[in-house]
Amino acid sequence: MFESIRIYKGKDINYNFVAKTLTEYGYERCKHISEPGDFSMRGGIIDIFPPTFEGPVRIELSGNKVASIRSFSIASNETIEEHTMVIILPKIGLYPKKRRLHLGEKSPIETFIDLQLNDYVVHVDHGIGVFRGFKNINFKGDESDHIVIEYADGDKLYVPIEEMHLIQRYVGFDKRPPKLYKLGGKAWKNTKERVKKNVYSLAFELLEQDAMRTKLKGFAFSKDTDWHIQFERRFPYKETPDQMRSCREVKLDMESKKPMDRLLCGDVGYGKTEVALRAGFKAVMDNKQVVMLVPTTLLAEQHFITFKERMQDFPIRIELICRFRTRGEINRLLEEIEKGTVDIVIGTHAILRKNIKFKDLGLVVIDEEQRFGVKDKESLKKMRLLVDVLTLTATPIPRTLYMSLMGIKDMSIIETPPQDRLPVDVIVSEYNKGLIKDAIIKEKNRRGQVFFLHNRVEGIEKIALQLEKMVPEVSIGVAHGRMYSRELEQVMGEFIKGNIDVLVCTVIIESGIDIPNANTLIVNRADMFGLADLYQLKGRVGRFKNKAYAYFLIPKGRVISKESERRLRAIERYRELGSGFKIAMEDLEIRGAGNILGQQQHGYISAIGFDLYCRMLREVVTDLNKN
DSSP: OOOOEEEETTSBOOHHHHHHHHHHTTOEEOSSOOSTTEEEEETTEEEEOOTTSSSOEEEEEETTEEEEEEEEOTTTOOEEEEESEEEEOOOOOOOOTTOOOTTOSOOSOOOGGGOOTTOEEEETTTEEEEEEEEEEEEETTEEEEEEEEEOGGGOEEEEEGGGGGGEEEOOOOOSSOOOOOOTTOSHHHHHHHHHHHHHHHHHHHHHHHHHHHHHHOOOOOOOOOHHHHHHHHTOSSOOOHHHHHHHHHHHHHHHSSSOOEEEEEEOTTSSHHHHHHHHHHHHHHTTOEEEEEOSSHHHHHHHHHHHHHHTTTSSOOEEEESTTSOHHHHHHHHHHHHHTOOOEEEEOGGGGGTTOOOSSEEEEEEEOGGGSOHHHHHHHHHHHTTSEEEEEESSOOHHHHHHHHHTSSEEEEEOOOOTTOOOOEEEEEEOOHHHHHHHHHHHHHTTOEEEEEOOOSTTHHHHHHHHHHHOTTSOEEEEOTTSOHHHHHHHHHHHHHTOOSEEEEOGGGTTTOOOTTEEEEEETTGGGSOHHHHHHHHTTSOOSSSOOEEEEEEOTTOOOOHHHHHHHHHHHHOOSTTOHHHHHHHHHHHHOHHHHHOHHHHHHHHHHOHHHHHHHHHHHHHHHHHO
16 A cells, blocks of 8 residues: 655755655656645755645655745746645545545535644544654554544544545634544534534524525526627637536526525636626617626726627627716616616716616626625625526635525636736835835836725825825825815826826725736735735736735834734635635635524534534435435
């Protein structure tokens, strides 16, 4: 039986043994790695791309000692994440990376490499223990690696590497550490039985809501026609496999009589808008109206331009409702929407408060639902029972994420980054004038632009003056939501043209602003933002081929809350492309399940861990659906 290669940061390594063993394991030695199964050894650097990993790892040596272990991007050579250890399995976390129990295919926990020494873990059959590392055990002449888990009273469980799919990192959303179980005791079995009873009652409740939507019988859209093919061929980029799959899933939902309620999750700039465009086109081809709701005026205008450009060769009327329009224009548009002469309406949440009446609404697209208020969400809830709804997000709100993981809400995920996209360098620092000046000059010298975000209208002009004194050679503009619409439009126009070097602004730039030349972001008082907001802001830069930098600044010498510190650590850690899903999980953990899912569910999740709870609920839902 094959051993695994275990490499620990700070420990010695046998260079020749690693080279020989990797070759025996079926890996191919080459000058530069390019695909799974490759490895490269150049002096004190060892690059390995295990087939079970999403990307390669780099081990850097200092003499015979491992100085660092990190996963990295082949395209840019940029560090994705630092690790304390890595396990390399034979090419021939035999063991596919995402091997799971029959309890469900999807899991919120990503990979075994995320596990750190002394983390709490859950073994499906034995309960919650502490991960203590690895041990090589000789059993009947066969040597193999085992995962060591310590339980109550110091008892240890040795789990063969091939059974590592039975173990997940414990996520419980509780401030207190979890209770450790006794090996061989009945407590874990009893706990699982108790949780399963609760899961059945929750599953019934969720399926009842789902059945209500099914009974209402939505509109079944027609299959695609030649016009659909023509429209999709006009997409100026090559679709990613994830985009194509998401489009298929959305279209199948629309062609069903059951009203669609699908979450499309993908990082900023990963192509969610194109999926929405194709869904909107499909709806209009069946003479149905479409409304797209977005959180900001600037994003509404940008979507309006995109929709107009993509659909200009087809007889489709698209209109924009936002505060840039006069009251008279909006009243006229509302009348025309009611008559049915407008096909697609794009606007902010203000649309929901206008008592807008459609002649025949067929599809609602919601961009970043977490940015809408409580009243707006109530209106959206009613819409979901009547028409097809597609929700786009980079970081799903925890409850929506939870529902999707359960299988109650349908979810499509776009994980493939656009070609040539580079991860954003994240720097968390105390407020430092020298750092700010250097960042601005560095961007100016490469003919780029800077977002300086200060999220208070009061004092924003003062900040702009400070920057002018600090860096007199750059031109500075100010943008915030209380400006007159024409004034705001003018400033943004000048920034887009490149006539302004630094835009001092509020979070009005948070969602969807595409400015290829703006590749440095500086966020003042980053400790005041939620994790999803920080991630959205980071997405304003690095949307094209240029290397981007995001500086998250906290007050100098001031103690910030533990939650703020954890949020900033998370945004610094999850810098790799496609981290929106992980960020949403971290957000759920920081905010606590009790606040999101109710205190009762919180208790049950804490008892067995979020991953196992999700899988149990999903299994019950599947069984009940069969019956």
